Amino acid sequence: MRSTAVGGIPASAAACAGPPVSGSVGESRTTETGAAVSTAARIEVAGLSKSFGTVQAVQDLGFVAEPGRVTGFLGPNGSGKTTTLSMLLGLVRPDSGTATIGGVPYADLERPAITVGSSLSANFHPAHTGRAHLDIMRRGIGVSKQRVDEVLELVGIADAADRKTGGYSLGMRQRLALAAALLGEPQVILLDEPINGLDPEGIRWIRMFLRHLASEGRTVLLSSHLLSEVQQTVDDVIVIRQGRLAFAGTLEGLRGGEERAVLVAAPDRQGLARALQAVGAEVHGLRGETMRVTGADAERVGLVALQAGIPLTHLSVEESGLEESFLELIDGAREPDPRGLADGIPPGAVQDPGPDAASATEGGAR
């Protein structure tokens, strides 16, 4: 079957549907679009630590990334994201702790390259064409030649398939890395900085694409050092700082659950302020021509103005303090949020560290 794509998104869920995940069976639920979700594709990291010489790259890290959701794995440069992803993929052996997929370490998965797709070690030979690169990879994991054409279509680089990757732009390389990750139709997709280097159209495309993959019940985990880069894509966020968990939970949780103020402007500011205070709202003064109001949502503010006969020239909800919360977490000004942490790590997520958590080479995260 050759997949048809509309705006880069597969026309049907079947276009990218993959085989069931090997490993533990687990409970099942459905996504908002009705796709089946199995905990067999859940990523769980518990008590994970890794040092390189004197550098403690990852320290007692624990989080869960759920199937059917896009999870952003965020932290500044050098905070341990790649090391963690490498441990999940069995490329780096943890000093302690576990990193599992459906409860099973990568190296023990029945068909690891089919269960998990990753862009982590995306190294393209500059003299190879995109198609040749994918063809070598598909032989390694044992999928059909036809699948190469399918993934080239899916990621929108079919036209460049027979050009050498040495001439690819960064955006094209990102798409090729994603194509490689999708070759085995995996239920779990790990992407290292997939948005970096994409143009605005590419960013819009990858956001829709990743959301589509999650809507099919897949687990999508993507790293980034910029919240702004991923905040329109992710459902959940994991923030790490100096190798330690700083936050795990939903975007709303990261925002801190704080009320978002309403910004309102009217020629009769005094009258509007009085009318709002009369219903218990707080008026916090002016931002230019605009008043900042809490204790009433935008609908209520509009209604109060209408009832007072005061025409409005502006009514909006204040931008959230999401970026500020994130920056405070990563520069250490905000303490790790126990509410967020509890959100992200269900009871029982912590497991005994197993000596065989990774069997592969001690190659390092780079």
Ligand SMILES: Nc1ncnc2c1ncn2[C@@H]1O[C@H](COP(=O)(O)OP(=O)(O)OP(=O)(O)O)[C@@H](O)[C@H]1O
């Ligand atoms: N193979 C290695 N040998 C020595 N130190 C390493 C190795 N891999 C990673 N480190 C160190 O571990 C720390 C975490 O690095 P890591 O690459 O995991 O961070 P990161 O969050 O992915 O950073 P970036 O966003 O810059 O890619 C850094 O101090 C890094 O220098």
